[in-house]
Amino acid sequence: xxxCPRIESGSVELYFxxxxxxxxxxxxxxxxxxxxxxxxxxxxxxxxxxxxASRPIVSAPLGEDWTGFMTRLKAAVAIDQRESxxxxxxxxxxxxxxxxxxxxxxxxxxxxxxxxxxxxxxxxPYLAMAALLAxxxxxxxxxxxxxxxxxxxxxATPAPAPVARADVAATASPEAExxxxxAAFAALSEQHFERSKLVVLGLTSKDAQHARLEDWxxxxxxxxxxxxxxxxxxxxxxxRGMTSIANVMRDLELVLLQTSLAAHSGPDDLAQIxxxxxxxxxxxxxxxxxxx
Amino acid sequence: xxxLELVTRAASGDQAAFxxxxxxxxxxxxxxxxxxxxxxxxxxxxAQEVFIKVYxxxxxxxxxxxxxxxxxxxxxxxxxxxxxRQRASVVAPFGEEAEQRMLNTPEEQPGPEDRAxxxxxxxxxxxxxxxxxxxxxxxFVMRHHQGLKLAEIxxxxxxxxGTVKRQLHAAIHRLRRTLASANVSAGxxx
Numbered sequence: 484x485x486x487c488p489r490i491e492s493g494s495v496e497l498y499f500x501x502x503x504x505x506x507x508x509x510x511x512x513x514x515x516x517x518x519x520x521x522x523x524x525x526x527x528x529x530x531x532x533x534x535x536a537s538r539p540i541v542s543a544p545l546g547e548d549w550t551g552f553m554t555r556l557k558a559a560v561a562i563d564q565r566e567s568x569x570x571x572x573x574x575x576x577x578x579x580x581x582x583x584x585x586x587x588x589x590x591x592x593x594x595x596x597x598x599x600x601x602x603x604x605x606x607x608p609y610l611a612m613a614a615l616l617a618x619x620x621x622x623x624x625x626x627x628x629x630x631x632x633x634x635x636x637x638x639a640t641p642a643p644a645p646v647a648r649a650d651v652a653a654t655a656s657p658e659a660e661x662x663x664x665x666a667a668f669a670a671l672s673e674q675h676f677e678r679s680k681l682v683v684l685g686l687t688s689k690d691a692q693h694a695r696l697e698d699w700x701x702x703x704x705x706x707x708x709x710x711x712x713x714x715x716x717x718x719x720x721x722x723r724g725m726t727s728i729a730n731v732m733r734d735l736e737l738v739l740l741q742t743s744l745a746a747h748s749g750p751d752d753l754a755q756i757x758x759x760x761x762x763x764x765x766x767x768x769x770x771x772x773x774x775x
Numbered sequence: 776x777x778x779l780e781l782v783t784r785a786a787s788g789d790q791a792a793f794x795x796x797x798x799x800x801x802x803x804x805x806x807x808x809x810x811x812x813x814x815x816x817x818x819x820x821x822a823q824e825v826f827i828k829v830y831x832x833x834x835x836x837x838x839x840x841x842x843x844x845x846x847x848x849x850x851x852x853x854x855x856x857x858x859x860r861q862r863a864s865v866v867a868p869f870g871e872e873a874e875q876r877m878l879n880t881p882e883e884q885p886g887p888e889d890r891a892x893x894x895x896x897x898x899x900x901x902x903x904x905x906x907x908x909x910x911x912x913x914x915f916v917m918r919h920h921q922g923l924k925l926a927e928i929x930x931x932x933x934x935x936x937g938t939v940k941r942q943l944h945a946a947i948h949r950l951r952r953t954l955a956s957a958n959v960s961a962g963x964x965x
Contacts, residue, residue, distance in 0.1 A: 493944035500918060502925055527951050534897035534954075535904070535919070542806035545815050549801065552819060556797065559827050754816050 487520045495521055499528045545751060551744070555755075558740050562733055565721075665723065672728050675709075675716055676769045679735055682706050683765055686742065691754035699753060706742035713739055731772040734763040778842040786833035793833075797826050803843075804850055810916045811854040813905040824853045847923070847931040851913045858909055896957050903953040904946075911946035914939050 489495060489511070497503050498511045515521050544552050685702040717732035738760055745752035760766065776795065784792035801822065808821035828849050836845060904912060913932070917923045925943070929936040 493940055493947075496943060496947045497940070500925075524951065527954055528947070530896075531900060531950055531954055532919070534900050537897040538901050540806060541809040541815075541818070542802040544805070544819055552801075552822065553797070556823055556826055559823060560793075560830050563827060563830065751815060751819070755819065758820070 487518055489514060489518070489521055490524050495524045496528060499525060551752065554744050555741060558737055562737055565733065665725065668719070668723070668725070669728065672716055672720070672732070672772065675712060676731070676735075676772055679709055679713065679739070680766070680769055682709065682742065683735070683738065683760055683769065686738075686753065686756055687760055687766065689753060689757075691757055694753055703742055703745060706739040710736065710739045710743055728772055731765075731768045734765050734768060738763070738765060779838065782833055782836050782842065785830075786836070793830060796829070800843075800846055801826070804846065807847070807850050807916060807921065808854065810904070810920050811912060812857065813901075817857060821850070821853045821857050824857070825849050828853065844927065844931045847917065847921075847928075848933065851917070851932060854913065855909050896954065899957045900950060900953060903950060907946050907949060910942045911949070914942040915946040915950075918943055 494503070494507075494511055498508060498515075501508075503511060515525065543549065682702045682705045685705075686699065689699055713732055713736045717729055717736055720726075720729035720732055738756060741752070741756050741759065745756070776792075778796070778799070781792045781796045781799075785796055804825050805818055805822045808825070809815070809818040812818045812821060825846070829846070832849075836842070904915060907915060914928055917928045917931070918925065923931070925936055925939050928934075929939045932939070
Protein backbone atom coordinates (compact mmCIF):
# COMPACT_ATOMS: atom_id res chain seq x y z
CA UNK A 484 0.00 0.00 0.00
CA UNK A 485 2.93 2.32 0.54
CA UNK A 486 5.49 1.52 -2.10
CA CYS A 487 5.69 4.92 -3.76
CA PRO A 488 7.81 7.44 -1.84
CA ARG A 489 5.20 10.14 -2.47
CA ILE A 490 2.75 8.15 -0.42
CA GLU A 491 5.33 7.64 2.31
CA SER A 492 6.07 11.36 2.39
CA GLY A 493 2.42 12.29 2.81
CA SER A 494 2.28 14.20 -0.44
CA VAL A 495 -0.91 12.43 -1.53
CA GLU A 496 -2.96 13.60 1.42
CA LEU A 497 -1.43 17.06 1.21
CA TYR A 498 -2.55 17.15 -2.42
CA PHE A 499 -5.94 15.81 -1.44
CA UNK A 500 -6.38 18.48 1.24
CA UNK A 501 -5.02 21.21 -1.04
CA UNK A 502 -2.08 21.89 1.23
CA UNK A 503 0.65 21.94 -1.41
CA UNK A 504 2.25 25.02 -2.91
CA UNK A 505 1.38 25.68 -6.53
CA UNK A 506 4.59 24.23 -7.94
CA UNK A 507 4.42 21.12 -5.78
CA UNK A 508 0.79 20.69 -6.65
CA UNK A 509 1.50 20.79 -10.36
CA UNK A 510 4.31 18.29 -9.88
CA UNK A 511 2.03 15.98 -7.93
CA UNK A 512 -0.67 16.24 -10.60
CA UNK A 513 1.85 15.11 -13.23
CA UNK A 514 3.01 12.27 -11.01
CA UNK A 515 -0.55 11.07 -10.47
CA UNK A 516 -1.00 10.71 -14.19
CA UNK A 517 1.71 8.08 -14.23
CA UNK A 518 1.53 6.42 -10.78
CA UNK A 519 -1.33 3.99 -10.26
CA UNK A 520 -0.40 3.50 -6.61
CA UNK A 521 -0.81 7.19 -5.81
CA UNK A 522 -4.02 7.37 -7.82
CA UNK A 523 -5.38 4.49 -5.77
CA UNK A 524 -4.38 6.25 -2.56
CA UNK A 525 -6.14 9.38 -3.77
CA UNK A 526 -9.25 7.37 -4.65
CA UNK A 527 -9.23 5.85 -1.17
CA UNK A 528 -9.09 9.30 0.38
CA UNK A 529 -12.06 10.31 -1.71
CA UNK A 530 -13.90 7.20 -0.54
CA UNK A 531 -13.01 7.93 3.07
CA UNK A 532 -14.29 11.47 2.71
CA UNK A 533 -17.56 10.31 1.15
CA UNK A 534 -18.04 7.56 3.72
CA UNK A 535 -17.44 9.85 6.67
CA ALA A 536 -19.62 12.54 5.10
CA SER A 537 -22.49 10.07 5.11
CA ARG A 538 -22.39 9.91 8.89
CA PRO A 539 -24.72 12.24 10.81
CA ILE A 540 -23.18 15.42 12.20
CA VAL A 541 -23.85 15.84 15.89
CA SER A 542 -23.49 19.40 17.10
CA ALA A 543 -25.99 19.60 19.96
CA PRO A 544 -27.04 17.54 22.96
CA LEU A 545 -29.78 14.94 22.63
CA GLY A 546 -33.00 16.36 21.23
CA GLU A 547 -31.19 19.56 20.19
CA ASP A 548 -32.03 20.78 23.67
CA TRP A 549 -29.43 23.06 25.20
CA THR A 550 -31.42 23.86 28.34
CA GLY A 551 -29.79 21.30 30.58
CA PHE A 552 -26.36 22.12 29.24
CA MET A 553 -26.79 25.84 29.83
CA THR A 554 -28.19 25.29 33.32
CA ARG A 555 -25.26 23.14 34.30
CA LEU A 556 -22.83 25.60 32.78
CA LYS A 557 -24.42 28.47 34.65
CA ALA A 558 -24.24 26.53 37.92
CA ALA A 559 -20.61 25.67 37.31
CA VAL A 560 -19.74 29.27 36.45
CA ALA A 561 -21.57 30.53 39.53
CA ILE A 562 -19.60 28.14 41.72
CA ASP A 563 -16.42 29.18 40.00
CA GLN A 564 -17.25 32.79 40.73
CA ARG A 565 -17.83 32.01 44.38
CA GLU A 566 -14.61 30.08 44.65
CA SER A 567 -12.73 32.93 43.01
CA UNK A 568 -14.29 35.42 45.37
CA UNK A 569 -13.42 33.21 48.33
CA UNK A 570 -9.80 33.05 47.24
CA UNK A 571 -9.47 36.79 46.82
CA UNK A 572 -9.13 38.99 43.78
CA UNK A 573 -7.23 37.34 40.98
CA UNK A 574 -7.28 39.18 37.68
CA UNK A 575 -10.73 39.49 36.19
CA UNK A 576 -12.34 37.32 38.79
CA UNK A 577 -11.43 39.74 41.50
CA UNK A 578 -13.51 42.28 39.65
CA UNK A 579 -11.30 45.18 40.68
CA UNK A 580 -9.15 45.81 37.66
CA UNK A 581 -12.13 45.54 35.32
CA UNK A 582 -15.28 47.15 36.68
CA UNK A 583 -18.50 45.60 35.41
CA UNK A 584 -19.85 47.11 32.25
CA UNK A 585 -23.19 48.93 32.32
CA UNK A 586 -24.82 45.88 30.80
CA UNK A 587 -23.49 43.48 33.38
CA UNK A 588 -26.53 43.47 35.67
CA UNK A 589 -28.95 43.06 32.82
CA UNK A 590 -26.66 40.44 31.39
CA UNK A 591 -26.77 38.42 34.55
CA UNK A 592 -30.54 38.39 34.38
CA UNK A 593 -30.42 37.34 30.77
CA UNK A 594 -28.11 34.46 31.61
CA UNK A 595 -30.40 33.41 34.42
CA UNK A 596 -33.37 33.56 32.09
CA UNK A 597 -31.47 31.54 29.52
CA UNK A 598 -30.81 28.88 32.10
CA UNK A 599 -34.43 28.89 33.16
CA UNK A 600 -33.60 30.01 36.67
CA UNK A 601 -34.48 33.02 38.79
CA UNK A 602 -31.82 35.63 39.34
CA UNK A 603 -30.57 34.04 42.53
CA UNK A 604 -27.20 35.69 42.29
CA UNK A 605 -28.67 39.16 42.59
CA UNK A 606 -30.27 38.35 45.93
CA UNK A 607 -27.57 36.03 47.21
CA PRO A 608 -26.13 38.55 49.68
CA TYR A 609 -29.53 39.09 51.25
CA LEU A 610 -30.18 35.36 51.32
CA ALA A 611 -26.88 34.81 53.03
CA MET A 612 -27.62 37.42 55.64
CA ALA A 613 -31.10 36.07 56.23
CA ALA A 614 -29.75 32.54 56.40
CA LEU A 615 -27.11 33.55 58.87
CA LEU A 616 -29.62 35.26 61.14
CA ALA A 617 -32.01 32.34 60.92
CA UNK A 618 -29.33 29.78 61.54
CA UNK A 619 -27.83 31.67 64.44
CA UNK A 620 -31.25 31.86 66.01
CA UNK A 621 -31.91 28.20 65.32
CA UNK A 622 -28.49 27.24 66.60
CA UNK A 623 -28.85 29.11 69.86
CA UNK A 624 -32.33 27.73 70.36
CA UNK A 625 -31.06 24.26 69.59
CA UNK A 626 -28.23 24.55 72.09
CA UNK A 627 -30.52 26.05 74.69
CA UNK A 628 -33.01 23.25 74.25
CA UNK A 629 -30.70 20.28 74.14
CA UNK A 630 -27.50 21.31 75.82
CA UNK A 631 -25.86 19.79 72.76
CA UNK A 632 -22.40 21.23 73.28
CA UNK A 633 -21.98 19.59 76.68
CA UNK A 634 -23.28 16.22 75.56
CA UNK A 635 -21.16 16.02 72.46
CA UNK A 636 -18.13 17.54 74.10
CA UNK A 637 -16.89 18.83 70.76
CA UNK A 638 -16.79 22.52 71.50
CA ALA A 639 -13.86 24.10 73.21
CA THR A 640 -16.11 26.58 74.91
CA PRO A 641 -17.89 25.79 78.15
CA ALA A 642 -21.24 24.19 77.56
CA PRO A 643 -24.01 26.62 78.29
CA ALA A 644 -26.69 25.76 80.72
CA PRO A 645 -30.09 25.37 79.14
CA VAL A 646 -31.28 28.92 79.41
CA ALA A 647 -33.88 30.91 77.60
CA ARG A 648 -32.76 32.51 74.36
CA ALA A 649 -33.30 36.00 75.68
CA ASP A 650 -30.77 35.35 78.40
CA VAL A 651 -27.98 34.20 76.13
CA ALA A 652 -26.83 37.56 74.90
CA ALA A 653 -26.82 38.98 78.38
CA THR A 654 -24.90 36.16 80.03
CA ALA A 655 -22.39 34.77 77.48
CA SER A 656 -19.17 36.43 76.36
CA PRO A 657 -18.91 37.14 72.59
CA GLU A 658 -16.21 34.47 72.16
CA ALA A 659 -18.17 31.86 74.07
CA GLU A 660 -21.30 32.72 72.16
CA UNK A 661 -19.48 32.44 68.85
CA UNK A 662 -18.05 29.08 69.77
CA UNK A 663 -21.39 27.82 70.91
CA UNK A 664 -23.14 29.00 67.78
CA UNK A 665 -20.50 27.47 65.53
CA ALA A 666 -20.65 24.16 67.34
CA ALA A 667 -24.41 24.13 67.02
CA PHE A 668 -24.16 25.11 63.38
CA ALA A 669 -21.76 22.24 62.78
CA ALA A 670 -24.25 19.90 64.40
CA LEU A 671 -27.07 21.17 62.22
CA SER A 672 -24.86 20.81 59.17
CA GLU A 673 -24.13 17.25 60.18
CA GLN A 674 -27.85 16.52 60.31
CA HIS A 675 -28.29 18.15 56.91
CA PHE A 676 -25.51 16.02 55.43
CA GLU A 677 -27.15 12.91 56.87
CA ARG A 678 -30.44 13.81 55.15
CA SER A 679 -28.67 14.67 51.91
CA LYS A 680 -26.79 11.38 51.88
CA LEU A 681 -30.11 9.72 51.14
CA VAL A 682 -30.09 11.54 47.82
CA VAL A 683 -26.42 11.15 47.03
CA LEU A 684 -26.17 7.47 47.91
CA GLY A 685 -29.48 6.81 46.18
CA LEU A 686 -28.17 8.39 43.00
CA THR A 687 -24.86 6.55 43.07
CA SER A 688 -26.54 3.18 43.58
CA LYS A 689 -28.62 3.45 40.40
CA ASP A 690 -27.67 1.81 37.15
CA ALA A 691 -27.32 4.83 34.87
CA GLN A 692 -27.58 2.77 31.73
CA HIS A 693 -30.93 1.23 32.59
CA ALA A 694 -32.56 3.45 35.20
CA ARG A 695 -35.84 5.04 34.14
CA LEU A 696 -36.97 8.44 35.26
CA GLU A 697 -39.34 7.00 37.85
CA ASP A 698 -36.51 4.97 39.33
CA TRP A 699 -34.92 8.10 40.68
CA UNK A 700 -37.96 10.28 41.06
CA UNK A 701 -37.67 10.04 44.85
CA UNK A 702 -34.11 11.36 44.75
CA UNK A 703 -35.13 14.18 42.42
CA UNK A 704 -37.93 15.30 44.68
CA UNK A 705 -35.77 15.06 47.77
CA UNK A 706 -33.01 17.00 46.01
CA UNK A 707 -35.45 19.80 45.22
CA UNK A 708 -36.62 19.97 48.80
CA UNK A 709 -33.06 20.07 50.15
CA UNK A 710 -31.67 22.56 47.67
CA UNK A 711 -32.80 25.77 49.34
CA UNK A 712 -31.62 24.66 52.77
CA UNK A 713 -28.27 23.65 51.30
CA UNK A 714 -27.88 27.04 49.70
CA UNK A 715 -28.67 28.76 52.98
CA UNK A 716 -26.30 26.54 54.95
CA UNK A 717 -23.57 27.19 52.42
CA UNK A 718 -24.11 30.94 52.52
CA UNK A 719 -24.15 30.97 56.31
CA UNK A 720 -21.00 28.85 56.51
CA UNK A 721 -19.22 31.17 54.09
CA UNK A 722 -20.37 34.15 56.08
CA ARG A 723 -18.92 32.69 59.27
CA GLY A 724 -15.69 31.61 57.63
CA MET A 725 -16.43 27.91 58.19
CA THR A 726 -14.66 26.99 55.00
CA SER A 727 -14.70 23.20 55.30
CA ILE A 728 -18.44 23.02 55.70
CA ALA A 729 -18.99 25.71 53.05
CA ASN A 730 -16.96 23.80 50.47
CA VAL A 731 -18.85 20.55 50.97
CA MET A 732 -22.15 22.42 50.95
CA ARG A 733 -21.14 23.99 47.63
CA ASP A 734 -20.45 20.60 46.05
CA LEU A 735 -23.66 19.23 47.46
CA GLU A 736 -25.57 22.24 46.15
CA LEU A 737 -24.33 21.60 42.64
CA VAL A 738 -25.32 17.94 42.76
CA LEU A 739 -28.74 18.75 44.16
CA LEU A 740 -29.23 21.49 41.58
CA GLN A 741 -28.38 19.19 38.70
CA THR A 742 -30.56 16.45 40.13
CA SER A 743 -33.57 18.68 40.64
CA LEU A 744 -33.20 20.20 37.18
CA ALA A 745 -32.56 16.97 35.28
CA ALA A 746 -34.14 17.72 31.94
CA HIS A 747 -34.21 14.32 30.29
CA SER A 748 -35.65 11.03 31.28
CA GLY A 749 -32.79 9.14 29.67
CA PRO A 750 -29.60 7.99 31.31
CA ASP A 751 -27.62 11.09 30.34
CA ASP A 752 -28.50 13.15 33.34
CA LEU A 753 -28.08 10.41 35.90
CA ALA A 754 -24.74 9.36 34.46
CA GLN A 755 -23.51 12.95 34.53
CA ILE A 756 -24.64 13.44 38.09
CA UNK A 757 -22.94 10.22 39.13
CA UNK A 758 -19.74 11.37 37.50
CA UNK A 759 -20.03 14.70 39.29
CA UNK A 760 -20.48 12.97 42.65
CA UNK A 761 -17.52 10.78 41.90
CA UNK A 762 -15.28 13.59 40.68
CA UNK A 763 -16.05 15.71 43.71
CA UNK A 764 -15.72 12.70 46.00
CA UNK A 765 -18.86 13.97 47.63
CA UNK A 766 -19.76 10.95 49.75
CA UNK A 767 -16.39 10.94 51.46
CA UNK A 768 -16.43 14.69 51.92
CA UNK A 769 -19.87 14.56 53.51
CA UNK A 770 -18.77 11.84 55.87
CA UNK A 771 -15.69 13.79 56.83
CA UNK A 772 -17.65 16.99 57.19
CA UNK A 773 -20.04 15.23 59.50
CA UNK A 774 -17.10 14.78 61.83
CA UNK A 775 -15.96 18.39 61.72
CA UNK B 776 -21.31 42.27 17.84
CA UNK B 777 -17.95 40.76 16.90
CA UNK B 778 -16.25 38.08 18.99
CA LEU B 779 -13.55 40.37 20.29
CA GLU B 780 -16.06 42.83 21.65
CA LEU B 781 -17.99 40.02 23.31
CA VAL B 782 -14.80 38.73 24.91
CA THR B 783 -13.92 42.18 26.19
CA ARG B 784 -17.36 42.69 27.65
CA ALA B 785 -17.51 39.22 29.14
CA ALA B 786 -14.08 39.73 30.69
CA SER B 787 -15.40 42.81 32.46
CA GLY B 788 -18.27 40.86 34.00
CA ASP B 789 -20.98 41.18 31.39
CA GLN B 790 -22.75 37.84 31.66
CA ALA B 791 -24.94 38.55 28.64
CA ALA B 792 -21.80 38.85 26.53
CA PHE B 793 -20.54 35.54 27.90
CA UNK B 794 -23.91 33.97 27.14
CA UNK B 795 -23.74 35.30 23.58
CA UNK B 796 -20.24 33.85 23.18
CA UNK B 797 -21.39 30.47 24.42
CA UNK B 798 -24.45 30.45 22.17
CA UNK B 799 -22.41 31.50 19.16
CA UNK B 800 -19.75 28.82 19.52
CA UNK B 801 -21.39 25.98 21.43
CA UNK B 802 -22.37 24.04 18.31
CA UNK B 803 -18.83 24.06 17.00
CA UNK B 804 -17.46 23.07 20.39
CA UNK B 805 -20.02 20.30 20.78
CA UNK B 806 -19.45 19.02 17.26
CA UNK B 807 -15.71 18.70 17.79
CA UNK B 808 -16.20 17.19 21.23
CA UNK B 809 -18.64 14.64 19.83
CA UNK B 810 -16.38 13.78 16.92
CA UNK B 811 -13.61 13.19 19.41
CA UNK B 812 -15.59 11.40 22.10
CA UNK B 813 -18.25 9.67 20.04
CA UNK B 814 -21.03 9.93 22.61
CA UNK B 815 -23.23 12.58 24.18
CA UNK B 816 -22.16 11.94 27.76
CA UNK B 817 -18.55 12.76 27.17
CA UNK B 818 -19.22 15.41 24.51
CA UNK B 819 -21.31 17.38 26.96
CA UNK B 820 -18.72 17.03 29.69
CA UNK B 821 -16.01 18.23 27.35
CA ALA B 822 -18.11 21.16 26.10
CA GLN B 823 -18.90 22.20 29.67
CA GLU B 824 -15.26 22.07 30.56
CA VAL B 825 -14.36 24.14 27.52
CA PHE B 826 -16.67 26.99 28.39
CA ILE B 827 -15.65 26.99 32.03
CA LYS B 828 -12.04 27.26 30.91
CA VAL B 829 -13.02 30.02 28.50
CA TYR B 830 -14.77 31.84 31.31
CA UNK B 831 -11.71 31.58 33.54
CA UNK B 832 -9.35 32.70 30.81
CA UNK B 833 -11.27 35.58 29.26
CA UNK B 834 -8.82 38.13 30.58
CA UNK B 835 -5.90 36.20 29.14
CA UNK B 836 -7.23 36.15 25.60
CA UNK B 837 -4.82 37.99 23.35
CA UNK B 838 -6.58 40.74 21.46
CA UNK B 839 -4.64 40.01 18.29
CA UNK B 840 -5.46 36.29 18.29
CA UNK B 841 -8.26 34.52 16.46
CA UNK B 842 -10.99 33.49 18.84
CA UNK B 843 -11.70 30.31 16.91
CA UNK B 844 -8.05 29.25 17.09
CA UNK B 845 -8.05 29.95 20.80
CA UNK B 846 -11.26 27.99 21.22
CA UNK B 847 -9.94 25.07 19.19
CA UNK B 848 -6.92 24.88 21.40
CA UNK B 849 -9.08 24.81 24.50
CA UNK B 850 -11.40 22.22 22.96
CA UNK B 851 -8.56 19.97 21.98
CA UNK B 852 -6.86 20.22 25.34
CA UNK B 853 -10.20 19.48 27.00
CA UNK B 854 -10.57 16.42 24.78
CA UNK B 855 -7.11 15.24 25.73
CA UNK B 856 -7.70 15.91 29.42
CA UNK B 857 -10.98 14.08 29.27
CA UNK B 858 -9.44 11.07 27.59
CA UNK B 859 -6.59 11.09 30.05
CA ARG B 860 -8.95 11.08 33.00
CA GLN B 861 -10.91 8.24 31.46
CA ARG B 862 -7.82 6.18 31.05
CA ALA B 863 -6.53 7.22 34.47
CA SER B 864 -3.05 7.44 33.08
CA VAL B 865 -0.66 10.28 32.53
CA VAL B 866 0.14 10.69 28.86
CA ALA B 867 1.72 13.81 27.50
CA PRO B 868 -0.30 14.50 24.37
CA PHE B 869 2.38 16.12 22.30
CA GLY B 870 6.11 16.34 22.07
CA GLU B 871 8.48 14.10 20.22
CA GLU B 872 8.33 11.15 22.61
CA ALA B 873 4.59 11.29 22.85
CA GLU B 874 4.35 11.62 19.12
CA GLN B 875 6.36 8.45 18.60
CA ARG B 876 4.17 6.67 21.12
CA MET B 877 1.06 7.82 19.30
CA LEU B 878 2.38 6.75 15.94
CA ASN B 879 3.16 3.32 17.31
CA THR B 880 0.02 2.80 19.32
CA PRO B 881 -1.54 -0.52 18.37
CA GLU B 882 -5.22 -0.84 17.65
CA GLU B 883 -7.13 -1.22 20.88
CA GLN B 884 -10.21 -3.08 19.81
CA PRO B 885 -10.90 -5.94 17.49
CA GLY B 886 -10.39 -4.77 13.96
CA PRO B 887 -13.19 -3.61 11.77
CA GLU B 888 -13.33 -6.83 9.76
CA ASP B 889 -16.04 -8.33 11.89
CA ARG B 890 -18.22 -5.29 11.64
CA ALA B 891 -17.70 -4.19 8.12
CA UNK B 892 -20.05 -4.87 5.30
CA UNK B 893 -21.17 -2.92 2.29
CA UNK B 894 -23.03 0.25 3.17
CA UNK B 895 -21.49 0.55 6.62
CA UNK B 896 -18.01 1.62 5.68
CA UNK B 897 -18.73 5.09 7.03
CA UNK B 898 -19.58 3.65 10.40
CA UNK B 899 -16.49 1.48 10.41
CA UNK B 900 -14.30 4.44 9.54
CA UNK B 901 -15.98 6.60 12.13
CA UNK B 902 -15.23 3.97 14.74
CA UNK B 903 -11.64 3.84 13.61
CA UNK B 904 -11.32 7.62 13.87
CA UNK B 905 -12.37 7.27 17.51
CA UNK B 906 -9.76 4.62 18.09
CA UNK B 907 -6.95 6.74 16.69
CA UNK B 908 -4.37 7.89 19.23
CA UNK B 909 -5.23 11.32 20.63
CA UNK B 910 -2.78 13.34 18.58
CA UNK B 911 -3.76 11.72 15.30
CA UNK B 912 -7.44 11.98 16.07
CA UNK B 913 -7.28 15.64 17.01
CA UNK B 914 -5.36 16.59 13.91
CA PHE B 915 -7.58 14.47 11.68
CA VAL B 916 -10.79 15.91 13.14
CA MET B 917 -9.50 19.45 12.77
CA ARG B 918 -8.28 18.93 9.21
CA HIS B 919 -10.89 16.62 7.83
CA HIS B 920 -14.04 17.55 9.71
CA GLN B 921 -13.37 21.16 10.60
CA GLY B 922 -11.50 21.99 7.42
CA LEU B 923 -8.68 23.83 9.14
CA LYS B 924 -5.41 24.26 7.30
CA LEU B 925 -2.38 22.49 8.74
CA ALA B 926 -0.82 25.83 9.61
CA GLU B 927 -3.95 26.83 11.50
CA ILE B 928 -3.97 23.52 13.38
CA UNK B 929 -0.34 23.96 14.26
CA UNK B 930 -1.04 27.44 15.58
CA UNK B 931 -4.10 26.33 17.51
CA UNK B 932 -2.29 23.44 19.14
CA UNK B 933 1.03 25.18 19.58
CA UNK B 934 2.85 22.60 17.48
CA UNK B 935 5.32 22.63 14.64
CA UNK B 936 3.62 22.22 11.28
CA GLY B 937 5.81 19.20 10.57
CA THR B 938 4.46 17.47 13.66
CA VAL B 939 0.91 18.13 12.51
CA LYS B 940 1.72 16.71 9.07
CA ARG B 941 3.15 13.54 10.60
CA GLN B 942 0.11 13.08 12.81
CA LEU B 943 -2.21 13.52 9.83
CA HIS B 944 -0.15 11.12 7.75
CA ALA B 945 -0.28 8.47 10.45
CA ALA B 946 -4.04 8.90 10.79
CA ILE B 947 -4.60 8.65 7.04
CA HIS B 948 -2.37 5.60 6.83
CA ARG B 949 -4.43 3.85 9.46
CA LEU B 950 -7.76 4.83 7.89
CA ARG B 951 -6.66 3.60 4.50
CA ARG B 952 -5.69 0.32 6.08
CA THR B 953 -9.09 0.14 7.72
CA LEU B 954 -10.79 0.93 4.44
CA ALA B 955 -8.87 -1.84 2.73
CA SER B 956 -9.87 -4.31 5.44
CA ALA B 957 -13.50 -3.19 5.29
CA ASN B 958 -13.55 -3.61 1.53
CA VAL B 959 -12.03 -7.05 1.78
CA SER B 960 -14.51 -8.01 4.45
CA ALA B 961 -17.43 -6.63 2.45
CA GLY B 962 -16.20 -8.48 -0.61
CA UNK B 963 -16.03 -11.77 1.31
CA UNK B 964 -19.57 -11.38 2.56
CA UNK B 965 -20.93 -10.43 -0.83
